Amino acid sequence: MVKYITKRLVLMILTIFIIASLTFFLMHAIPGSPFNEERGTNETVQANLEEHYHLDEPLLVQYFIYMKSVVTFDFGPSIKQPTETVNDLLGRGFPISAELGIISIVVAVISGIILGVFAALRHNGIIDYMAMAFAVLGISIPNFVLATLLIQKFAVDWDVLPAATWSSPMHMILPTIALATGPMAIIARLTRSSMIETLTQDYIKTAHAKGLKPWKIVIKHALKNALMPVVTIMGTLLAGVLTGTFVIEKIFAIPGMGKYFVESINQRDYPVIMGTTVFYSAFLIGMLFLVDIAYGLLDPRIKLHKEGGE
Amino acid sequence: MEKILEVNDLHVSFQTYGGEVKAVRGVSFDLHKGETLAIVGESGCGKSVTANSIMKLIPSPPGKIANGSIYFKGRDLTRLSEKAIRDIRGVDISMIFQDPMTALNPTLTIGNQLTEGIKQHQNITSKEAKTKAIDMLNLVGIPNPEERMKQYPHQFSGGMRQRIVIAMALICEPELLIADEPTTALDVTIQAQILQLFNKIQQETGVSIILITHDLGVVAKIADRIAVMYAGKVIEVGTRKEIFYTPQHPYTQGLLNSVPRLDKRKEKLVPIDGTPPDLFAPPQGCPFTARCPKAMEVCGKVYPIHSELSNTHEVDCWLQDERAKQHIAT
Amino acid sequence: MLPATEEKEQQTNPSDIPDDWFKPKQKDTSEAESVVRPSLSYWEDAWHRLRKNKMAMGGLVFLILLGFMAIFGPMLSPHTVGETTLSNQNKPPSSDHWFGTDKLGRDVFTRTWFGARISLFVGIMAALIDFFIGVAYGGIAGYKGGRTDSVMMRIIEILYGLPYLLVVILLLVVMGPSLATIIVALTVTGWVGMARIVRGQVLQLKNYEFVLASQSFGAKTKRIIQKNLLPNTMGPIIVQMTLTVPTAIFAEAFLSFLGLGIQSPYASWGVMANDSLGVILSGHWWRLFFPAFFISATMFAFNVLGDGLQDALDPKLRR
Numbered sequence: 001m002v003k004y005i006t007k008r009l010v011l012m013i014l015t016i017f018i019i020a021s022l023t024f025f026l027m028h029a030i031p032g033s034p035f036n037e038e039r040g041t042n043e044t045v046q047a048n049l050e051e052h053y054h055l056d057e058p059l060l061v062q063y064f065i066y067m068k069s070v071v072t073f074d075f076g077p078s079i080k081q082p083t084e085t086v087n088d089l090l091g092r093g094f095p096i097s098a099e100l101g102i103i104s105i106v107v108a109v110i111s112g113i114i115l116g117v118f119a120a121l122r123h124n125g126i127i128d129y130m131a132m133a134f135a136v137l138g139i140s141i142p143n144f145v146l147a148t149l150l151i152q153k154f155a156v157d158w159d160v161l162p163a164a165t166w167s168s169p170m171h172m173i174l175p176t177i178a179l180a181t182g183p184m185a186i187i188a189r190l191t192r193s194s195m196i197e198t199l200t201q202d203y204i205k206t207a208h209a210k211g212l213k214p215w216k217i218v219i220k221h222a223l224k225n226a227l228m229p230v231v232t233i234m235g236t237l238l239a240g241v242l243t244g245t246f247v248i249e250k251i252f253a254i255p256g257m258g259k260y261f262v263e264s265i266n267q268r269d270y271p272v273i274m275g276t277t278v279f280y281s282a283f284l285i286g287m288l289f290l291v292d293i294a295y296g297l298l299d300p301r302i303k304l305h306k307e308g309g310e
Numbered sequence: 311m312e313k314i315l316e317v318n319d320l321h322v323s324f325q326t327y328g329g330e331v332k333a334v335r336g337v338s339f340d341l342h343k344g345e346t347l348a349i350v351g352e353s354g355c356g357k358s359v360t361a362n363s364i365m366k367l368i369p370s371p372p373g374k375i376a377n378g379s380i381y382f383k384g385r386d387l388t389r390l391s392e393k394a395i396r397d398i399r400g401v402d403i404s405m406i407f408q409d410p411m412t413a414l415n416p417t418l419t420i421g422n423q424l425t426e427g428i429k430q431h432q433n434i435t436s437k438e439a440k441t442k443a444i445d446m447l448n449l450v451g452i453p454n455p456e457e458r459m460k461q462y463p464h465q466f467s468g469g470m471r472q473r474i475v476i477a478m479a480l481i482c483e484p485e486l487l488i489a490d491e492p493t494t495a496l497d498v499t500i501q502a503q504i505l506q507l508f509n510k511i512q513q514e515t516g517v518s519i520i521l522i523t524h525d526l527g528v529v530a531k532i533a534d535r536i537a538v539m540y541a542g543k544v545i546e547v548g549t550r551k552e553i554f555y556t557p558q559h560p561y562t563q564g565l566l567n568s569v570p571r572l573d574k575r576k577e578k579l580v581p582i583d584g585t586p587p588d589l590f591a592p593p594q595g596c597p598f599t600a601r602c603p604k605a606m607e608v609c610g611k612v613y614p615i616h617s618e619l620s621n622t623h624e625v626d627c628w629l630q631d632e633r634a635k636q637h638i639a640t
Numbered sequence: 641m642l643p644a645t646e647e648k649e650q651q652t653n654p655s656d657i658p659d660d661w662f663k664p665k666q667k668d669t670s671e672a673e674s675v676v677r678p679s680l681s682y683w684e685d686a687w688h689r690l691r692k693n694k695m696a697m698g699g700l701v702f703l704i705l706l707g708f709m710a711i712f713g714p715m716l717s718p719h720t721v722g723e724t725t726l727s728n729q730n731k732p733p734s735s736d737h738w739f740g741t742d743k744l745g746r747d748v749f750t751r752t753w754f755g756a757r758i759s760l761f762v763g764i765m766a767a768l769i770d771f772f773i774g775v776a777y778g779g780i781a782g783y784k785g786g787r788t789d790s791v792m793m794r795i796i797e798i799l800y801g802l803p804y805l806l807v808v809i810l811l812l813v814v815m816g817p818s819l820a821t822i823i824v825a826l827t828v829t830g831w832v833g834m835a836r837i838v839r840g841q842v843l844q845l846k847n848y849e850f851v852l853a854s855q856s857f858g859a860k861t862k863r864i865i866q867k868n869l870l871p872n873t874m875g876p877i878i879v880q881m882t883l884t885v886p887t888a889i890f891a892e893a894f895l896s897f898l899g900l901g902i903q904s905p906y907a908s909w910g911v912m913a914n915d916s917l918g919v920i921l922s923g924h925w926w927r928l929f930f931p932a933f934f935i936s937a938t939m940f941a942f943n944v945l946g947d948g949l950q951d952a953l954d955p956k957l958r959r
Contacts, residue, residue, distance in 0.1 A: 273813060
């Protein structure tokens with residue numbers, strides 16, 4: 001287990017290093033970037049940037065200074081809002097985005113698993129077909145389309161839910177549905193196919209031959225095995241939810257990190273783009289790492305294998 | 311001896327998108343207390359389906375017991391409700407499946423899987439269940455049972471896993487044990503050990519065994535009686551002696567000629583040519599006609615007569631007809 | 641439920657059978673080997689099964705129609721993509737503008753089919769490029785095995801860990817938004833999934849006997865990959881390609897929606913949706929409805945077609 005975690009940890013740090021370096025060199029390549037001579041920013045900002053990134057030093061030195069700022073999590077000032085640093089924006093936006101993201105992923109996981117299990121248990125029945133038609137629909141409708149549709153119906157036509165901001169539980173309903181539907185549909189489909197496959201396994205037949213009750217077989221013998229593949233795609237789903245927050249926050253005017261990120265892209269506010277990208281990447285990669293560990297804990301075979309047993 | 315199982319004219323079919331497959335087409339046999347009956351046949355002959363039908367483990371749909379009855383201690387299992395059959399499964403009748411590598415749940419400990427059946431069926435404490443499980447592991451020859459109860463299936467070898475599966479099947483002390491190809495997935499040396507274990511268990515517990523196999527070698531070691539199945543029918547049944555020394559059906563003879571035997575030296579192994587018939591459209595007459603070296607015109611047209619050669623030896627073959635015997639003689 | 645033939649069997653009285661029938665028959669060997677059902681080739685069988693799947697066939701028909709309209713749709717309308725008529729702003733659907741006009745008086749009908757071109761082009765190009773890189777990379781990794789494989793897989797693992805859309809956004813910020821950069825950005829990390837699938841398939845097939853057989857005849861590595869391995873791995877690859885298309889279409893729409901996509905006067909569905917976010921309050925529903933409907937319907941069609949292909953091409957389901 002220790003060896004397994006160490007290996008994952010090394011890979012994680014390597015990946016973060018690569019994305020941080022990639023970001024740095026890409027930013028250097030753009031005309032008008034904070035690292036570039038032809039930038040057209042005002043003097044205060046320029047002075048701030050020079051101070052933070054030591055732009056008069058050679059490239060390699062700049063790179064090391066930048067890497068230091070990545071490690072210490074200090075991404076310097078924003079170009080467009082000279083009074084604020086990137087960290088200010090992250091500190092303000094991230095809690096809101098995290099709340100939106102976590103609520104959505106929890107909703108997606110719970111409802112997706114329930115839908116998938118019921119579809120599998122009624123394999124080829126009417127519930128199965130309806131659940132899966134719903135799931136394909138959920139995968140096919142882009143979240144920004146769904147979001148506008150929800151606002152149109154619930155906020156404008158029927159006027160039952162608020163359309164914007166993130167100020168109360170009622171405000172959270174529409175953004176959460178818009179963001180959670182896609183991952184929920186993916187989880188439901190995966191749970192269903194994995195459950196159907198698990199239910200054909202010999203150990204399920206053995207359990208039936210022992211005379212166990214059907215619901216007990218589903219919960220004790222099938223569910224844990226069937227959910228293994230769902231755990232493996234959690235990383236990808238988290239990434240999807242995270243990028244989904246960009247458009248959802250834009251549409252619902254939620255003052256989260258995604259909104260700042262989209263604004264920074266449109267305004268070419270490079271320090272913010274850089275800082276957010278590196279932060280998001282590190283966060284996601286960290287989540288992937290946790291997912292891997294969770295998988296190792298769930299499946300007894302992995303633990304032993306990595307210890308060099310068998 | 312007391313009859314504990316009586317299968318009469320069992321028909322099982324599966325609805326597939328290619329049409330209806332009649333996997334079992336009128337199988338009858340019975341089983342006495344403490345006896346080992348082997349059901350032998352090629353893959354796809356319906357022997358596993360027959361075994362699964364006894365436990366009502368045929369997935370339905372697409373499978374269906376279309377006709378016939380299965381009397382176990384006076385009760386017709388085919389008519390029992392799902393709940394009633396659950397109280398029989400694992401308690402009165404237990405089943406062992408072919409592949410011990412997949413028959414155990416990889417994410418649960420051995421102890422958990424051993425005790426869950428007895429906890430379900432008997433009103434006992436966890437501690438008693440555990441003691442019982444350890445006894446069973448001792449019986450099937452697992453060393454260090456207390457330690458091993460905490461381990462997962464992947465920490466055992468194939469032979470050990472099959473022993474655990476057997477222990478699991480025996481924990482509620484069933485009267486009938488159905489073993490579906492219990493040694494097929496194992497190494498030859500392990501096979502012998504497992505077969506010995508069956509013998510030992512039968513002596514100690516008096517359980518009746520139905521052994522499903524395609525391997526006549528396995529049968530020779532432990533079966534009291536043998537039923538030979540072909541294309542969903544029992545074509546010959548008899549004691550071990552009758553089947554091995556005076557086989558009547560050309561298919562049984564073919565089977566015996568296609569396996570190596572130690573008691574008959576220098577004899578060439580003869581494979582049976584061809585493949586079994588398609589059960590989407592089973593032939594009208596004897597299903598073996600197309601591959602039978604002694605086929606006559608009647609064989610393809612009418613299903614053979616059922617002849618009883620002794621109290622125990624029965625065969626479905628036209629060669630038993632007087633007219634056929636005359637033609638061969640001339 | 642006993643079939644009639646079985647009853648007949650029992651009714652036949654053995655003594656009624658003519659004596660002639662009991663003469664030993666000359667053995668007809670061909671009968672024993674005959675196959676009862678006609679055998680279909682893998683592709684015929686797959687097509688047969690796909691055709692039975694109504695959803696998948698519906699998706700296929702929709703996509704063919706969409707492809708047709710993407711090519712000819714803009715020609716059916718007298719208006720061009722960039723043509724602005726300020727007197728015609730936000731007009732609802734009419735005989736002149738079938739899908740209405742947008743805030744600059746541009747024809748939504750023409751723009752919708754133009755958007756179809758962009759979406760289909762992006763989707764198909766992304767799938768094709770993924771295919772070529774993925775098959776080459778995965779094929780080599782799987783076939784060579786050993787150290788080559790483990791190094792190549794480590795690279796894939798790192799690429800897989802990179803957040804896909806973030807990298808794409810970063811690249812688009814750097815390269816500037818255009819159709820070509822979108823496709824490049826989408827494929828930079830997109831081929832990884834394909835490479836993994838191909839590698840898995842190759843590993844599975846590599847030890848099969850027919851490969852060993854052709855190796856023992858002295859066939860070259862390249863020939864083995866082309867002649868033996870690739871045809872057998874086509875099923876999962878086709879499915880993966882079908883499912884890459886909607887992912888790419890979504891990514892394009894998503895990026896356009898963030899303002900990183902195709903620039904005016906050209907239109908993609910994502911750009912049109914982004915332009916018309918305000919319509920919720922203004923009530924010009926047609927400006928949002930048509931692009932949103934076609935994005936969703938196209939993705940839906942590709943998804944159900946992909947699912948159908950998955951079922952149809954799965955050799956395990958063959959009977």
